[in-house]
Amino acid sequence: MVTIYSNRQTQLSHKLLKNDLAAMLVFGHENIQYLTGFTGNAAYLIASHTTYTLITDYRYVDRAKQESHNCNLVCRDRETEPLGECIKRFLPKGEHIGFDASYVTVAMWQEITHFVKCNFQPVIGLIEQLRSVKEQCEVSCIRKAAEIADMALVDTLKQIKVGITEKELANFLDYRMQQLGSDGVSFDTILLFGIRSALPHGKPSEMQLKEGDFILIDFGAVVNGYRSDMTRTYVYKKASQEQQQLFNTVLTAHTAALSEVCDGASCSTVNDAAQKVIDAGGYKEYGGKGIGHGLGLYLHEAPFITPTNNTVLNAGNVITIEPGVYIPDVGGVRIEDDILVNHNGYECLTHAPKHFILE
Numbered sequence: 001m002v003t004i005y006s007n008r009q010t011q012l013s014h015k016l017l018k019n020d021l022a023a024m025l026v027f028g029h030e031n032i033q034y035l036t037g038f039t040g041n042a043a044y045l046i047a048s049h050t051t052y053t054l055i056t057d058y059r060y061v062d063r064a065k066q067e068s069h070n071c072n073l074v075c076r077d078r079e080t081e082p083l084g085e086c087i088k089r090f091l092p093k094g095e096h097i098g099f100d101a102s103y104v105t106v107a108m109w110q111e112i113t114h115f116v117k118c119n120f121q122p123v124i125g126l127i128e129q130l131r132s133v134k135e136q137c138e139v140s141c142i143r144k145a146a147e148i149a150d151m152a153l154v155d156t157l158k159q160i161k162v163g164i165t166e167k168e169l170a171n172f173l174d175y176r177m178q179q180l181g182s183d184g185v186s187f188d189t190i191l192l193f194g195i196r197s198a199l200p201h202g203k204p205s206e207m208q209l210k211e212g213d214f215i216l217i218d219f220g221a222v223v224n225g226y227r228s229d230m231t232r233t234y235v236y237k238k239a240s241q242e243q244q245q246l247f248n249t250v251l252t253a254h255t256a257a258l259s260e261v262c263d264g265a266s267c268s269t270v271n272d273a274a275q276k277v278i279d280a281g282g283y284k285e286y287g288g289k290g291i292g293h294g295l296g297l298y299l300h301e302a303p304f305i306t307p308t309n310n311t312v313l314n315a316g317n318v319i320t321i322e323p324g325v326y327i328p329d330v331g332g333v334r335i336e337d338d339i340l341v342n343h344n345g346y347e348c349l350t351h352a353p354k355h356f357i358l359e
Contacts, residue, residue, distance in 0.1 A: 004135065005069040008035055011130055013049045022094020023048035024123060025087065025112075028103035030297040031127040033225055038068040044083065045071070046090050053090045055083075083108065084115030091116060098123035125302065132294055132302045133316035139340060141226035142295065142318055145182065146338050146349040148221040149228045152176040153352050160236065160358060162211060166191050166204035170219075177221045186220025186227035187299050197233065198332040200288060200324065211237040214331040215358065225297050229320050230350045231336035234358045246325055247356045249281035250333045253323040257291055257305075261321070261339060261346045267309040274323040275307065283325045288334075292320045295338060317341040318349070 012035065016024055026032055026045035033039050036052065040060040046053040052071035056064050061075040076086045091097065099109075101122035113120070134142070156173040170191040177185065192202045193209050197216035209215070218231040233250075235243050257274035271291050278287040292305030295318045303311045305319060313319070322336030338349040 021098040024098035027100040036068045048092045084112040088116045128302050141223045145221040145223040145228035148180045170204040182221035190218035192216045198326040231334045233333040253277035254335045257321045263315040265313050267305045271305050286325045288324045291323045313341050315343045
């Protein structure tokens with residue numbers, strides 16, 4: 001494991017040199033975990049060309065000793081030493097210092113710059129670019145999280161009956177994932193019945209299931225911080241012609257997008273393949289904008305599968321493919337899988353069947 005973190009740190013150091021940065025202040029918890037192995041949420045990392053300094057406090061110092069790799073550990077006394085003053089002690093001298101701009105609050109930045117006077121430059125996406133291509137150990141964690149989600153869904157579908165509420169079913173699913181080994185939930189589970197399935201990110205309610213209702217389930221497990229993300233949509237007992245047509249269109253769009261996934265394909269090309277099917281089906285105004293995203297330590301990370309993103313997919317990317325159509329007062333359908341891009345095309349990491357009618 002030490003070699004993995006050393007390699008990641010070396011790659012970042014090369015990027016800092018390329019961007020004429022003497023060092024970088026890293027604030028994002030996922031970025032810190034990626035670079036050092038530390039999984040706590042009260043830490044700050046100073047990354048330079050030669051050294052990595054991890055700053056935390058008494059609550060996490062022992063944990064950091066156990067988890068962090070290849071970095072100097074500093075235990076800051078929060079009562080006597082402001083964060084900016086501590087950073088100043090370890091920040092290398094240099095004209096240009098980058099900072100993890102997406103993860104710092106205004107209040108925190110004001111405190112830091114009160115003590116540290118240098119030429120700070122906001123940095124966005126530098127570490128995330130490294131994270132977008134997964135190493136084998138990362139893929140193994142996502143694969144295991146997807147496996148847990150697959151198994152939990154099988155058990156959850158057995159609980160479905162008339163009268164069960166969205167909350168009851170979502171709670172069962174969350175608990176079952178953790179029984180099967182998940183470290184928690186990848187995000188707040190989305191589980192919606194009937195017309196509420198038209199809410200792309202709705203919250204489970206006390207609504208009770210009826211025959212003929214849509215059932216939309218979007219959820220994921222977590223293994224060592226790495227997340228899975230899967231959506232399946234069903235109808236209970238009987239489907240109307242309108243519901244079946246909606247499902248068939250989304251499934252066809254999903255298949256069309258997958259047919260474009262490979263090393264070297266642009267994200268916009270993959271997105272457009274699904275969008276053409278949705279538009280042709282008459283659902284242009286009801287389709288979501290963008291049909292996928294990268295997946296890893298963070299739920300939504302690079303690369304993003306959108307109409308305007310011409311970023312090229314690389315072997316090692318783990319992405320979601322999740323076209324959806326959402327019609328107010330009718331319902332919504334989304335079908336989502338976790339996909340590993342490889343040199344021969346792709347591998348689907350989620351394996352739950354995509355049947356529509358639940359008997």
